[in-house]
Amino acid sequence: MLRLAPAAMAAGVLARPWLAPGAAHGAEAFPSRPLTLVVPFPPGGATDVAARIMGEKMAPVLGHPVIVDNKPGAQTAIGADAVARAPADGHTLLMASGTTMTLNPLLPEKLSYRAEDLSPVVLVTTLPFGVVVRKGLAQDVAGFVALAKSRNGQLNYGSNGPTSFNNLAAVSVMNGLNIRMQEISYRGDAQQLTDLMAGTLDVIVVGGSSALAAHRSGRGTIIGWTGEGERLAVTPEVPNFSEQGPGMVCQTHFGLLVPARTPAAAVLRLNQVALQAMQAPELRQRLLEEGQYVAGGSPEDYATYLRRDADRWRDLVGRLAKA
Structure with a gap:
């Protein structure tokens, strides 16, 4: 079972740009309008279905619809870039994959977004091969x-x-x-x-x-x-x-993120509502049937997961990219 980092590690993680809280004073009540959940994959796949179920479960709690917007292409970079450039007010989310947040930033090719342009909300699942x-x-x-x-x-x-x-x-x-x-x-x-x-x-x-x-x-x-x-x-x-022995663990993941500098209060609210949605029996059953582990945790837990994942694969990705 996935072991998430304790919340006590939050102090070190909050210093990272992707968790910058942004200005909270004078902010309007959140949310104040419908939310958009960008899925960087075509409609109909497991990620798309999971995102739609999550959106359906989050909407009544948030008091506004959660509209799924599929933006596939460029190894998930098109969708990630769209969210990174969106207003940092919590109304635009990304259902990212391990490719989005771990592999793409490690490759030598120039990306249209940076990992630091996106702020973690919650780790939804981990997915072995x-x-x-x-x-x-x-x-x-x-x-x-x-x-x-x-x-x-x-x-x-x-x-x-x-x-x-x-x-x-x-x-x-x-x-x-x-x-x-x-x-x-x-x-x-x-x-x-x-x-x-x-x-x-x-x-x-x-x-x-x-x-x-x-x-x-x-x-x-x-x-x-x-x-x-x-x-x-x-x-x-x-x-x-x-x-069989150590060294043979390799998992990708799916998680929710928002633009960097989204107010901390909005990130925390989205985290709480997403965690509640993840308890829905139909969502958990669908994910389990797709061979995924349901995760969870705080925004800081997800940030720690991303940092460790990048550290784990940096050398091998670098070698394979040069081969």
Whole structure:
């Protein structure tokens, strides 16, 4: 289970630009109008659905509608930039991913936004990756390791690019198990899933819904998840690689953020309302079915999570970006 940083760490985190409280004196009552929740992904996906359920649950408590606005593209940068440039009054939120807040800022390419342009509200979920092998290849971790070593690096796996989170997960697992595979780049999970189920790709390392689709079809087997702590409730029979040893944990996340310098009172109000929405049974069930851990905590907890995540992946992302 995710261990969140204690609130006692808030003093150090509040000094960070992304938690700057802004001017609170003379501010109008919050919220004073409908809110916009920007989702940097197309409609219909798991993130979009979760955002819509959260918006529905938050609206009655806030007293104003929460309107979901899908702004996909540029590895979530279009949506993130839109929120970073919005008025810092708490009425515009972002449902960000690990790509948005961890990977993009670590890459050498110039971004249209900075991590410091966004202020954390709450960590909504953490999401491990499933290592899925094609039908008949292996049934468990031990069998997979033995096969991979006998093939001497000839097995292949799908990747969304060298510095994508699913490749970081694959590299972490390979290093932890002392095996090697050949990377094949794709533009997303969908074609990887198709090729694995067709038997033309040996392994995919993908997030919950994609991994579970292959597993449930019978044309792929999840041999392990890259999470930590408790096993995912949706597949209690599948171990976490962390049970094999250290160094094989890799999770992305989803969380709510607002523009930097949003008043602290508005951030705290949004945090409280979001936490209440996250207790909705239909939201929790949907997230659990998608292979996600429901998180929570304070804005400072989320800020600490982001800092640690960046520190964890900075060196590997830098090496992979230069490869």
